[in-house]
Amino acid sequence: APVVAAPPRPARAPAPAPRAAGDKPLAAPAVRKRAWDLGIELQYVAGSGPAGRITHADLDAHVTGHRQGRAAAA
């Protein structure tokens, strides 16, 4: 008899498309708090974690990116 494969686990979704305005981005409480402290709108930060979760590293990258962007513009 053919072997019936069990249902696959639902795969983790890939990082979603840019968020719609008002969407609460996915980030752990500490990341959210740091974003507030840094004055960063998480809305505009790309998330690299599962399901597009924003990590501390993503925040770091966002901050550095901005600095570099500003430096380049200057």
Next chain:
Amino acid sequence: GPVDVECEMMVLGAGPGGYSAAFRSADLGMNTVLVEKYATLGGVCLNVGCIPSKALLHVAHIMDETAHMADLGVSFAKPDVDIDKLRAYKDKVIKTMTGGLAGMAKARKVNVVQGVGKFLSPNHIEVTGPDGAKKVVAFQKAIIAAGSAVVKLPFVPEDPRIVDSTGALELRQVPKRMLVIGGGIIGLEMATVYSTLGARIDVVEMMDGLMQGADREAVKVWQKFNASRFDNIMLKTKTVGVEALPEGIKVTFEAAEAGQPAPEAQVYDLVLVAVGRSPNGKKIGAEAAGVSVTDRGFIPVDGQMRTNVPHIFAIGDLVGQPMLAHKAVHEAHVAAEAAHGEKAFFDAKVIPSVAYTDPEVAWVGLTEDEAKAKGIKIEKGHFPWAASGRAVANGRSEGFTKLLFDAETHRIIGGTIVGTSAGDMIGEVALAIEMGADGVDIGKTIHPHPTLGESIGMAAEAYEGVCTDLPPPRKR
């Protein structure tokens, strides 16, 4: 007028919101005054709410457990209940906790001013002490935490046999027949205590189910387990008349939907009115401070808990639902930090709710009904406690643990636990939601066996289709 006390931060009300705000403010270095009407700190929660109710529920829980132990080989005779001693125990618990708060206030040099506060201006409040003496406190910043009061039904007369939750917690008597008006958490917690102490209970509720807001399947489990406590559960029913007769309190009912038959009038020994709480926003002279208050008495605030007046914040029951102590405490920290100039923001995704009944019912995030109403597609992980070795060993396998996942992102967005200790375990589900965890994250976290807590891991595994403590997953 003359100012008696000057401070940087004035907190009005010393409930969970107020004392937490005052303590956090002091810890941040602000010179803090805490204004409270009563002699003890802790507000509703410690004095006539969360804490005394749980002291009585604990005793009820042990009594209920022993009633089933004969099947397990250990037979208890009915215990002797000394209601005065039980009340004294409850009072001792309150005293321990409020005493602890007083000590912590002192250690922080928080200046507690006892009396009823009424704003005089955006920077002044007048406090009328228990002896009628008035003091004026001048403040640079303020946090309003004046809480809420019980909602009264206009047609209910004054009578010692008619009580609100505060009266019920006084345990003045154990009635034979008791009516609980309002099938919410507070009413059902009190029903649990009184029925364990020997009362037969009726509940009347306007809506079509008990414990509104909770998962319907969980309430069903709860209701089945608790069926023996109740003579009548009258749903979709309005209480329309309450009359104090010598032989008891006569209560008349009407169907909530026109044209439906109403239950007959009944006579009770005790009636508990537990139909909700309303915010105290209108009782503090907010207008003198320029603080907006809604018609219903709520004070609108932004994400930093700031009112329309920039240096005045508000927190707790009087800023909105859910009226829960843990919400007040977290808001308190945000308000104190924001007042101190930090960028604090209240952005918790979820606030858990718990009914501390037996079994407990605990939930957090979205329920199935809410997800449906919002059009969010969900998938479930369901673990019945009949498959939990620990629940079976405890003789308490009626419960379940249910996790809800977003069908698209697979992240957890809600969870319900019904069963013993449910409230102690729902924090993990809250953490999972805040962290953005998915089924794999939770299922691959090793939970200890045999615990009730592992049911959370198992429910996540069930969702992933990999649980081996359940029958084989249906093919998707």
Next chain:
Amino acid sequence: GPVDVECEMMVLGAGPGGYSAAFRSADLGMNTVLVEKYATLGGVCLNVGCIPSKALLHVAHIMDETAHMADLGVSFAKPDVDIDKLRAYKDKVIKTMTGGLAGMAKARKVNVVQGVGKFLSPNHIEVTGPDGAKKVVAFQKAIIAAGSAVVKLPFVPEDPRIVDSTGALELRQVPKRMLVIGGGIIGLEMATVYSTLGARIDVVEMMDGLMQGADREAVKVWQKFNASRFDNIMLKTKTVGVEALPEGIKVTFEAAEAGQPAPEAQVYDLVLVAVGRSPNGKKIGAEAAGVSVTDRGFIPVDGQMRTNVPHIFAIGDLVGQPMLAHKAVHEAHVAAEAAHGEKAFFDAKVIPSVAYTDPEVAWVGLTEDEAKAKGIKIEKGHFPWAASGRAVANGRSEGFTKLLFDAETHRIIGGTIVGTSAGDMIGEVALAIEMGADGVDIGKTIHPHPTLGESIGMAAEAYEGVCTDLPPPRKR
């Protein structure tokens, strides 16, 4: 020789590891045979371990709670204990759970072959049934889950008054004086049950403390709370002689360190030997399959639970410490998935441990001592349950919740809870560690009030210096 049964997957042993491996294999579509010596599935855990011990501990817990209830206004007379009925209850719990497993095996079409298995080759195992009949099972892949057996002390004679954990769980008698040899979790759980049933307990332990591996501060709390159960706790002491006399079992001791004074010999009505468990790796003919086994009987495996023979896997107690059911189950899933060709890998960061005593002691990740030994700089968040309204309401404020954070990364790396329901709550700490959470993540997660579970949030807040339910934080 002739082959009686052919299959894709053969699992040897039906404990938590084995049944989980078999069920997962079947769910993945493999034609699976499960070989088990005994008539029921579930292995040590369900039949003579986790589950029966917890059934008895539950009963003991309720009995202990009632003993303190007079102070709370509810006086219970001493209950009648019917030891036969209690044993029957415990047996019923086992039967419910093992019956459930049998049903789930059937639903998955797992072919259970009863008998003692011994490998004949890398693809054949001989199973000797209870009637002595032999069957040969040919398999393409195998998972060895033959578990562990109790360690015996060589100088201990056979006597009905000398038991191991299995004997103790049979509850044949309630002795007046009982000695527990070995102060680990299993010994202390049994000590709890027997002392609640009326025995006076002595414990003898080679090491310098009870409950090795647990946080020392937690053990101190435990020991203080349980002091009344014990006549003597003999630490750093070796048991050197056990003699069966008509009047009792005479036991002689020696100090573990040379030159120290030894406790005097004592006579006991019952002696429980609980000095550990050793893996069954050497009892299954592993050499015929070419599978390496260490001198001590462990089977070495890689991160996919693969032995040195690529199509043979091993899991559970016989692959190494910690010997815990939940470790076995998670390893089982990995082994089955890896055998099925998936890239599964056992990479859980932490495995929690729980002593199901009263209070419970639960811990996960690093302890302070381990961190010190490894040179990891830690910082603590400590929440004493004396500050928990719920613990006080329950009359059980002896506990605490302690979280350990890496001083550099601020991530949580361990946690200990001592107190009622500790084991049900430690899963949240495990999840926090697996998710890489820090103190803000946990502290900003709103936990419901008043629960014991909120102590986890509070401990995280204490670490962050923002807890307002504790005295003011010392300035860092």
